[in-house]
Amino acid sequence: MRITTWTEYSLIISIHLAKRGRRGASPVAARELAEVERLPADYVEQILLRLRRAGIVESVRGAKGGYFLAREPGLITVRDVMAASEHQTFEMNCDTHPVDADRCSPSSACAIRPVWQGLQRRIDDFLGSVPLTELLRDEPGPELVPLTSSPASS
Amino acid sequence: MRITTWTEYSLIISIHLAKRGRRGASPVAARELAEVERLPADYVEQILLRLRRAGIVESVRGAKGGYFLAREPGLITVRDVMAASEHQTFEMNCDTHPVDADRCSPSSACAIRPVWQGLQRRIDDFLGSVPLTELLRDEPGPELVPLTSSPASS
DNA sequence: CGCACCCCGACAAGACTGGTCGGAATTCCA
DNA sequence: TGGAATTCCGACCAGTCTTGTCGGGGTGCG
Ligand code: FES
Ligand code: FES
Numbered sequence A, B: 001m002r003i004t005t006w007t008e009y010s011l012i013i014s015i016h017l018a019k020r021g022r023r024g025a026s027p028v029a030a031r032e033l034a035e036v037e038r039l040p041a042d043y044v045e046q047i048l049l050r051l052r053r054a055g056i057v058e059s060v061r062g063a064k065g066g067y068f069l070a071r072e073p074g075l076i077t078v079r080d081v082m083a084a085s086e087h088q089t090f091e092m093n094c095d096t097h098p099v100d101a102d103r104c105s106p107s108s109a110c111a112i113r114p115v116w117q118g119l120q121r122r123i124d125d126f127l128g129s130v131p132l133t134e135l136l137r138d139e140p141g142p143e144l145v146p147l148t149s150s151p152a153s154s
Numbered sequence C: 001c002g003c004a005c006c007c008c009g010a011c012a013a014g015a016c017t018g019g020t021c022g023g024a025a026t027t028c029c030a
Numbered sequence D: 001t002g003g004a005a006t007t008c009c010g011a012c013c014a015g016t017c018t019t020g021t022c023g024g025g026g027t028g029c030g
Helices: A005-019 A030-037 A041-053 A078-085 A113-128 B005-019 B030-037 B041-053 B078-085 B113-128
Strands: A057-060 A066-069 B057-060 B066-069
Touching (some): A030 A066, A041 A066, B030 B066, B041 B078
C-alpha cells in the first residue's frame, strides 16, 4: 500500500500555489511552477488538469494565464487533494477487484470486509483532518507529532 | 492506495487455518485449502511460503504434511498478516520512491513527510488492533463498527 | 498576427500484480 | 524399496498500473 506520484506531486503543487498569492495576484504558469519545483513539466500539466476538474485549483487561459488555488488553503485538506489526483483515497478492493463474485457480494457476510471499511474510515478521517495550512509552516504541528515507537505486535 | 490479493488471500488462508484445528490436529494441505476456498492452488502455495517465512504459519513436509497456524489466532493481527504477505503495511514513498534526492533526504525538513508518517502510524495502529479472532465470529465486533457517515470535507 | 499559455487525448517504457510452471526435496505407506 | 503425496523454490509470463511524453488545438494578450 503506497502513495503514488500523482498525490505526492499534487501536494507539492498545491503547497506551491498556496504560497504564491491568492486570486488577486497573477496566476502561476504550469511551466514556471514545474521548473522551480524541479518536476516534469508535461506531467505537472496533467496533474493540474485533474486538480482543476476536482475544483481544487482554477485556471486562467491565454497568455499571462496560469493557475491559482480555488479556495483558502485552510479549507483544502490532504484528503481533498489525494481524492482529486487519484480518484479516491483508499480503494475498496472487494468492490473494484472482488476476489470472488459470491464471497464479495454485499449480501454475503464476509468477515474481512469490515476491516477494510474500518481502515478506510481511519485513513479518510486522518487525511481529512490535515489542511494545507498545516503544510505551510516549518514546524510539524500538533496533529502530526511522530509519537515515537509503535513496534510490531510480534 | 489499495489492498492487493497478497494480503486478501493471506487473510482468507489464515482464517481458514484458524478454523481448522491447532497443532494437535493434522495439518492442512495447500491443495485442499485452495480447493475449498476456491483460490488458485499454485498461488496459495506461494502465499503460504511467505506466511511461513514470516512465522505466521508452520509446515510439515512430506506426504500427509501441510500447514497450521504458528500461534494462537488471538496473537496474530491483520497487521502481522499484511506485513508478511506484502513486506510492509504502508510503504513510505519518500524512502522507496523519492521524488528528489535533495527534497526527500532525511536532513531536509520536508513539510509533507510528517503527513505520511502520521498516516502510517494510524494504519499500523488500526491493523495491529485487529486479531484474527475478530474475523472468526459472525458479528463485526466493537472495533469494526461502521460508524455511518463520514462525508467529504468539501 | 504571433506568442504564451491552457486544454486534452493518445501513446509508451518500465514496474508491479496475479498468477503459472517445472522440478527438487521430504516424508508416508504399501 | 518404490511410489505417491506434499512442501519448497526460483523462473517465467500476461495484463495492468505508474510515470511520464507528445502533438495538436483553443484562447487571450500586445
Ligand atoms: S473477500 Fe471481498 S468482501 Fe470479503
Ligand atoms: S517529498 Fe519526499 S520527503 Fe517530502
